[in-house]
Amino acid sequence: MSQEIKKGRILKVSILRFDPHDPEDFPHMETFEIEEADGMTIYIVLNMIREHHDNSLKFDFVCRAGICGSCSMLVNGRPMLACRTLTKKLDNHFTLAPLPLFELIGDLSIYTGNWMRGLNTRLETWIHDKEEELNVDKLEKRMEPALADEIYELDRCIECGCCVAGCGTIQMNENFVGAVGLNKIARYQLDPRDKRSDEDYYNIVGDEDGVFGCMTLLGCEDVCPKDLPLQSKIAYLRRMMIKTAM
Amino acid sequence: MKVIYTDVLVIGGGLAGLRVATGVKERGHSTIVLSLVPPKRSHSAAAQGGMQASLANSKMGEGDNEDVHFSDTIKGSDWGADQEVVRMFVHCAPKAIRQLAQWGVPWSRVQQGDHTSIINAKKVIISEKKEAHGLITARDFGGTKKWRTCYTSDGTGHSMLYAMDNKAQQDKVEVHERLEAISLIHENGQCFGAVARNLMNGELVAYIAKATTIATGGYGRIYSVSTNAIICQGIGQAIALETGVATLGNMEAIQFHPTAIVPVGILTTEGCRGDGGLLLDKDGYRFMPDYEPDKKELASRDVVSRRMTEHIRKGKGVKSRYGDHLWLDITILGREHIEKNLREVKEICENFLGIDPAEEWIPVRPTQHYSMGGIRTKYTGESQTMKGLYSSGEAACWDMHGFNRLGGNSVSETVVSGMLVAEYISDFIESPRSAMNIHSTTIERFLKKEQDKLNALLKREQGEDAYVLRRRMEEIMMDKVGIFRNGQDLQEAVIELEELHKRSKNIAVFRSKSRAANPALVNAYRTQKMIKIALTVAYGALLREESRGAHSREDFPKRDDKNWLKRTIMTWSDEESTMPDVSYEDIKISNMEIPPGFRGYGQDLTDHHPETKIRQSMVDMMTQKLEAEGADRFEIQNALMPYLDKLPKKYRGINERLGENI
Numbered sequence: 001m002s003q004e005i006k007k008g009r010i011l012k013v014s015i016l017r018f019d020p021h022d023p024e025d026f027p028h029m030e031t032f033e034i035e036e037a038d039g040m041t042i043y044i045v046l047n048m049i050r051e052h053h054d055n056s057l058k059f060d061f062v063c064r065a066g067i068c069g070s071c072s073m074l075v076n077g078r079p080m081l082a083c084r085t086l087t088k089k090l091d092n093h094f095t096l097a098p099l100p101l102f103e104l105i106g107d108l109s110i111y112t113g114n115w116m117r118g119l120n121t122r123l124e125t126w127i128h129d130k131e132e133e134l135n136v137d138k139l140e141k142r143m144e145p146a147l148a149d150e151i152y153e154l155d156r157c158i159e160c161g162c163c164v165a166g167c168g169t170i171q172m173n174e175n176f177v178g179a180v181g182l183n184k185i186a187r188y189q190l191d192p193r194d195k196r197s198d199e200d201y202y203n204i205v206g207d208e209d210g211v212f213g214c215m216t217l218l219g220c221e222d223v224c225p226k227d228l229p230l231q232s233k234i235a236y237l238r239r240m241m242i243k244t245a246m
Numbered sequence: 247m248k249v250i251y252t253d254v255l256v257i258g259g260g261l262a263g264l265r266v267a268t269g270v271k272e273r274g275h276s277t278i279v280l281s282l283v284p285p286k287r288s289h290s291a292a293a294q295g296g297m298q299a300s301l302a303n304s305k306m307g308e309g310d311n312e313d314v315h316f317s318d319t320i321k322g323s324d325w326g327a328d329q330e331v332v333r334m335f336v337h338c339a340p341k342a343i344r345q346l347a348q349w350g351v352p353w354s355r356v357q358q359g360d361h362t363s364i365i366n367a368k369k370v371i372i373s374e375k376k377e378a379h380g381l382i383t384a385r386d387f388g389g390t391k392k393w394r395t396c397y398t399s400d401g402t403g404h405s406m407l408y409a410m411d412n413k414a415q416q417d418k419v420e421v422h423e424r425l426e427a428i429s430l431i432h433e434n435g436q437c438f439g440a441v442a443r444n445l446m447n448g449e450l451v452a453y454i455a456k457a458t459t460i461a462t463g464g465y466g467r468i469y470s471v472s473t474n475a476i477i478c479q480g481i482g483q484a485i486a487l488e489t490g491v492a493t494l495g496n497m498e499a500i501q502f503h504p505t506a507i508v509p510v511g512i513l514t515t516e517g518c519r520g521d522g523g524l525l526l527d528k529d530g531y532r533f534m535p536d537y538e539p540d541k542k543e544l545a546s547r548d549v550v551s552r553r554m555t556e557h558i559r560k561g562k563g564v565k566s567r568y569g570d571h572l573w574l575d576i577t578i579l580g581r582e583h584i585e586k587n588l589r590e591v592k593e594i595c596e597n598f599l600g601i602d603p604a605e606e607w608i609p610v611r612p613t614q615h616y617s618m619g620g621i622r623t624k625y626t627g628e629s630q631t632m633k634g635l636y637s638s639g640e641a642a643c644w645d646m647h648g649f650n651r652l653g654g655n656s657v658s659e660t661v662v663s664g665m666l667v668a669e670y671i672s673d674f675i676e677s678p679r680s681a682m683n684i685h686s687t688t689i690e691r692f693l694k695k696e697q698d699k700l701n702a703l704l705k706r707e708q709g710e711d712a713y714v715l716r717r718r719m720e721e722i723m724m725d726k727v728g729i730f731r732n733g734q735d736l737q738e739a740v741i742e743l744e745e746l747h748k749r750s751k752n753i754a755v756f757r758s759k760s761r762a763a764n765p766a767l768v769n770a771y772r773t774q775k776m777i778k779i780a781l782t783v784a785y786g787a788l789l790r791e792e793s794r795g796a797h798s799r800e801d802f803p804k805r806d807d808k809n810w811l812k813r814t815i816m817t818w819s820d821e822e823s824t825m826p827d828v829s830y831e832d833i834k835i836s837n838m839e840i841p842p843g844f845r846g847y848g849q850d851l852t853d854h855h856p857e858t859k860i861r862q863s864m865v866d867m868m869t870q871k872l873e874a875e876g877a878d879r880f881e882i883q884n885a886l887m888p889y890l891d892k893l894p895k896k897y898r899g900i901n902e903r904l905g906e907n908i
Contacts, residue, residue: 019760019762019763021447021448021760021762021763022760038567039509039510039598039599041510041598050765050766051713054757054758055713055755055756055757055758055765055766055769056757056758056760056764056765056766057765058763058765060283061476062283062287062288062289062475062476062477063287063289063291063292063475064475064476064510064512065292065512065513065594065598066593066594066597066598067291067292067404067590068283068286068287068288068291068292068475069286069287070283070284070287084597084598086597086598086600105424105446105763106762106763109763111423111424111446112284113283113284113423113424114423116284116286117284117415117421120412120415121415124416125412125415126349126350126412126413126415126416127348127349127350127412129348134344134345134348135899136340136341136342136344136345136897136899137341137899137900137901137902138344138902139381139902139903139904139908140301140343140344140347140348140353140381140382141347141348142355142379142380142381143352143353143355143380144355144380145354145355145356145357145379145380145383148352148353148354148355148398149352149354149399149586151352152352152354152398152399152401152405155352155398155401155404155405155408156401156404158286158291158404159284159286191350191352193348193350194350
């Protein structure tokens, strides 16, 4: 008896291609066919296409484990991390496109770095503590264990940009800080090591580019790959800001 | 010709690179960090389980201090480490973690009172002291006497990297993203910076600096399956090697982590076993106690990886289409614990395996994980042979890990070596030694050389396919330079890698001819460099006819201190040569604080060096005498192997602990 080799599905992968450095290029869809294998992810698919079909295909992966946030893209129009998206969860024909709003490097590769850096500088996402210099020989300052856990919960953001791509507000107001920005403010506001006052935070995000700009469509929470509690944190910040304003 | 000047060029934006940059900035020097990716996406973010620092806050860490951390690290290294460097490291790790706490890392804290924990498959009640409440807590990791690994759930590297990058932004450290250093600019044994390629538009830029630091991480991606991020390709080590002057140390010292998931090789943290997880075979049998009755699943990484491989070879592995594997069982830890302290592991299991690790076992096998070898440096982080070239973190062979690194010691090394090297670099810059005299034509020459190489790759219409060469290299490393090694396989590996190296000179970039963002071009020049690195690993492994730490030779199962207590040193002095040059650096027993001994795993097969006995009796004699005189542990340590004078003054202070030095 001849052994039957189980054939995988033939996947049709349509990719939005564009090289902004090539004056003759224009955005277009290109479709590749790949045989599906067990446990296949979009990371594997894209590398196979690059290695065997088109070595000019541009995309970004770093950790390929859902940790670093490099590979966010639109899969069938929805922002997600490509590396941890299994093809078996998709139809045999699916589309890939770069995240909107960020500068395009080429094909699926986007420049999230400068956007996030700009945001972090604007919101000053670091501990503000003007106290005298730390004596590194001394015992560390204490923190309630439950509070440390709460801060970590919000510290898990990986700056992947999915919430930005899924945000309705930012489509209309490009200065909006997005859920990524508001979550960071919530994180530092919670942290007793950051000595900024509620008024300080109000001055940073207490306007329509900040927490009052959000139209509460909450696409951000739907697409966040880390399941951050974005909805409740935005609501919390709003209440806090209103209190501060009054 | 685009030239950018700065005091300190840092190549690599992970934990080590950012820590060096903030350190030199604090001393008033200008600095630029080159990073392949946004720094927060660096591989440091993937470190899950934690950072070792002997804080001794938690109940199971009681009695811990620098001496215990030192001893664990030396044993872990199989006596390959530089003991003075390890002393500097263990002394500064508590300081580094306290800095990070100030900069925002939400370290998990001690909760006073009772909590249950799983130890040796049994539920145990641990009672935390009231006075420790709110201080940084720690978990158990392999190869350590105390619970010393501090953590934030299992996202420790992420939290550390974010705090570090935020600190760098606060300090206005300039970061040039998607810039790749492709060669070092040097003359007369001094480094003057690097030629870098902008990965977005293809532009070549010369960065000229008084000091250049390579902090590019490890070279795991020369193996086909690795836990490393795909950017850990050894390019930093390669550009140092290509100077023909800088040296690489112990490149053959490669660590395999026991528990990466099958088939994709993504890591599940050692914290799984530290927190009480078990390794099971195809029959659901817990086999580690049979091999290592004392430490069981928490033996050192190299030991567990070998035992797992042995067990699979006995036919006890679980068959799968991707080869045999074993099981990691963390179901006994309970859902609550997993969802709080092992949530990355849970996400990885759900997304890549489609299983719930609170209910099902995780398929795992040992996988390439860490590079102990790297750019050989002095304790200051400066290359031993090239002035002005520094290295820090996994990229370097400093050398605090010897032939096996302990879990939790790598992220710890990044920030400790970063904070120290930043001081030594600043001292260098402030001294006349750093005076620079470089002609613009030299800079031009280096730029042109790189431009010519890229042009050749793009112009060639016929030639070798870089992907084919690279995949073959990865397979060779995997099959012949793996966990267990032998002379014949290694010989074959070296011969074929040398052949691949020759062929790689004729790589052509097919079809994709853009000078701007071009993944095919990037793959072409990186493959050429990676094959050279692979050669240094395989060749070093072939020549080292002993077993030490993670380097395990089936044909030479003994650790041979008589002939091999030394570091392998590689250079590539002649560009046209097809093989690296090898020499050795003796590791001196005469000044060791802990002379070579038995690590305590399996049988002691060591061929001891005659000097070991002499040094051991001297150490014993001095210790007894000083103890009798009432000397404290610091005085005894200082008499055996003084190191404090090597540290920057600001980091010499004695560390406070609960009940000690307060």
